[in-house]
Amino acid sequence: MAWIEMLQQAINYMEDHLLDEINYEDVADMIYMSSYEFHRTFSIMAGMTANAYIRNRRLSLAGVELMETDVKVIDAALKYGYDTPESFTKAFTRFHGVSPKYAKKQGTKLCLFNPLKIKISMEGGKSMDYRMEVKEEQRFICLARAFSNESINEEGNHEIPDFWDECHKANLVEVLRQLRPEGKKDLYGLCSPNQEGKTTFEYGIGVIVDDETKVFNQSEMELKGYRIWTTLKQQYVVFECFGENGDCISEAWIQFFKEFLPQMGYEASDHTDYEIYFENGKIGLFCELWIPVKKC
Structure with missing residues (x-):
């Protein structure tokens, strides 16, 4: 707590x-x-x-x-x-x-915004679907861009969705998908951990690089704006996000902070978190949210 x-x-x-x-x-x-x-x-x-x-x-x-x-x-x-x-x-x-x-005029209606107070309330009593996974070092080929820390969950901010749209419209995402075999063209939304003293974080759109990924010339890809993103061995809690848009991702983060952390004895780890957008996912599944964690 x-x-x-x-x-x-x-x-x-x-x-x-x-x-x-x-x-x-x-x-x-x-x-x-x-x-x-x-x-x-x-x-x-x-x-x-x-x-x-x-x-x-x-x-x-x-x-x-x-x-x-x-x-x-x-x-x-x-x-x-x-x-x-x-x-x-x-x-x-x-x-x-x-x-x-x-x-200053009598009778004018004004908006009152009271101070926030955190109250501990009775939680639980309902199911919370999650699973734990440990992943060895992973490599991705991606398009990445820096965003202001203040843009995270800022009301009305669409910079990251706009980044997705921009990359799709320029056919940059399809180039990545073609590196993967049929049925495994899953896309990853990668979010970098905080770096001391920096006011920005990086968000990347990419595919995993493994034995099934087609061979590509890294130097040529880098000249086109792509880069390699590496994650170290890490334990993750995984939430399935069902819905029609990114609101379900926000709901999963709320569940992570309000239910998972207080009850499970973990804390967030300073590593890359990411979403997986499956080519052939479950019906209604928007994405999976992978959050790095460690025991308190």
Whole structure:
């Protein structure tokens, strides 16, 4: 349950420093967690990014202050982290549905966003389908791109799905699939572990390289933008994601954090996690999610 305690510490820290210049990286440092893992864990558990939480809390408090005091809009803007009254007004209106000047009028409806509190509730009592796998070193040939850590689970962010679409439309994925035999043209979505000091992670689209993969000229493939991605021997927990889109992957991550970790005595391991999109999968199966883990 240590990760739950860390998340509550993170929330407490954000609440204590709402009027300071902080972001999710500062919060991650405070709880001695990588910014990548904190951002992903918090956004999955809270349903929003840490930066969005800070922004919403500030705007909620700004609304209360404008309604209850004679503070000027420009002063409220500066107090709650906005460089100009115009940027504050835009954010305030988007959040509350009215501009700051109307918040001062009696009877105006404002949006209240209360602090998050993590509560331990009764879990279990229902099935949780998973399996454990150990994989030796694996090699993939893939297309990879760097993405901002902040893009993970950020509401409205479609950068990774857009990356898939872009690669499909340019026929780059089909080149990879042709390296594999019929019936085994499975695609992998590879997500790199966090690297200390980096604000980005890498996501790759590829196929596995094994004895059944056609021989290819690595240098020529690299000139075309492909690269080799290697994973070391690792234990994984595997979830089957059934659904019509990527929402089922998010649901599996929630199950991993809320049910698997607290009950099974494991913690996430700092290695590549990936999805497998099968050429011939089960009916309704969107993908399999492979998450690296280790015993606590």
